[in-house]
Amino acid sequence: MLAKLLCREGQTVSTEDEAIDPVAAAEAWRQRYGPSKKPTINDVARIAGVSKRTVSRVINKSPLVKDKTRSEIGKIIDIIGFSPDPQARGLAFRHSYLIGMIYDNPNPQYVVNMQQGILNGLKNSGHELVVHPCNRDSDSFLQDARQFVERQKLFGVILTPSVSEDERIVAMLREIGCAYIRIASVALENNANMIVSNDRLGGREAGRHLAKLGHKRIGFISGKPSFRSSHERRLGFEEGLAEHGLELDPKFVREGAYTFQSGLDRGSELLQLDPRPTAIFAANDEMAAGLLQALRVAGLTAPDALSVVGFDDFQIAISVWPRITTVHSPVTRLGELAAEKLLLLKEQETPDTKEGENVPWLVERESSGPPAN
Template identity: 65%
Template sequence: MSPSKTPSSIPEENETSVEGGRRRATINDIARLAGVSKKTVSRVINQSPFVRDETRERIEAVIAEWGYAPDPQARGLAFRRSFLIGMIYDNPNPQYVVNMQLGLLDGMRGSGFELVVHPCNRASPTFLTDIRSFVERQKLFGVVLPPSVSEDERVAKLLNEIGCAYIRIASVELDKPEHMIVGHDRMGGAQAARHIVDLGHKRIAFISGPETFRSSHERRGGFEDGLAEAGLSLSPNDIVQGAYTFESGVACGDELLSRSPRPTAIFCGNDEMAAGVLQSARKAGLSVPQDLTVVGFDDFQIAQAVWPPLTTIHTPTREIGRIAVEKLIGDERREPRDVTKMEPNLVIRQSSGPVPA
């Protein structure tokens, strides 16, 4: 049997030395004989608590039988990896960032791992250099990538090159199952459209998020799918560009509500912008929902802090964060064979109502 040449993030996985005419067992051999992944063998070697007892015992028995011992120098490198998980983000919505952090901390509770966050700017010429420096300086165990950083293929390529485990959170499947959590924003957009159509609205507008976010396109695409089911469509004039911020919601709302005829319903790409539209409606002397229906997306804290409380699409952001950590540090029995998918759902509150008579 020839030694594996598969690259690895863990130094001992590349051991191929020979002793006394008999090739020394490698981590690849131990993994094959124990019927587990190399990652699980490494966890046992590094005394990680995230391995089932029966799996640990089986691996230890194979190690003892074959006299396997990691190279001391490589072992030292492995032990210098920290119990830190990084969150790298470039997201203008502070509530998304907070909810994601809370979910990550939920998943780490009792594990011994800690969270470090790293804001970044995808437009910066040093974007990738900054990420490499952050990962290597902190010696991260792994990284969670929320949108829109998760949508940048250069980041995934970089993390693979330097051997850092990662989870990408996105609106669509972008990577291998073990690296992905998909939020199904398109489904949520369609749910919003059906709700607005069921209320009888036909003059409908949409405020999108930034063009650089895949979620903006998926939410719009789903919304248009839902309208098409009822024989309706959005014209280019019905769509205005926001930035996932309250201020952009106010600006877009002012523009839409100054038109004649104005829309009777506005679907916003997130709750921050929807809250901005509520302010625009008040400035225009309009009552919500009597004169105008407003629907958001995300169901963050602001959705219930404004008046009237927002009808919105709930996305389980905190739960997604918790699951992302479990995918990074969970034991072998929890390693997924399929992409993890999290479905949104419509939450009806007081900002949506029948079309005005």
């Protein structure tokens, strides 16, 4: 619906009952009030000639709004400078416009990328992000998480691995009526509450890559056993090797912790074996970088003495030399998809799966090559 030109606050008129262009109506409002009046959602609705509910749906990126209406309301919002106030909107609509992110991931780059993705998904929705780091091993883990949700009066939360894999926190969120989206390496419940990162597919690509290069003695450094992704990446890796008739020898397997130091320590152990592996898949880039350091300490280089493959494709993968061949996991996009799905839950709408957007893929760089003779 095209907007009608405001003649005075709280009323609308039109000339000969013909609607006025929404841009012109918004410009007229801005010229009339300038910076003296802070625009409200009621102003946007009056200028656009629609209900507050429609404006709210546009702000929340609901797909139920027609493209023409969405475009017109978006222009009006930009022209008059309307900015939703999360607290005011929460009071008006009896629910919060705050979204929480609960995480226990030891990798700081993962946390940063995930936050950026969630912020991308919340952009122009009027929602704000608040974060809560935690420790699943703490006795107060559930109590602290509950206090965070209730204190902030959150509409919903996004749970990242490995918090997302804990059924206790999911049960708590259901009990207090807080919406949630779980990001995990596998589907843990119905699709409406899940974003699946498909880590097993990524591990498979790593196995295929090293097998195709001709490696036979292949090692693996896992992540923390409390993370489902660690197991999924190993399963996929073994599947990729099996496609080429290879098996993962247990003597070449070590348990890491998704940290640089664990990659250095476990890598040093594997390099002391005789014979040592000719290639190692580290279950994330931090450990792969630690493995490269172990090579340098031993006076060896990659890929001449050892091919190295990581997982994630974070900044560290291209900040070391040789640059790390790794499996790209679209973490930022995962966060964006989670935020978009949570907003759709708020509108009680069924989201699209968009499964093709969260499949890992291999990025070849200088750290891997054929085994030495």
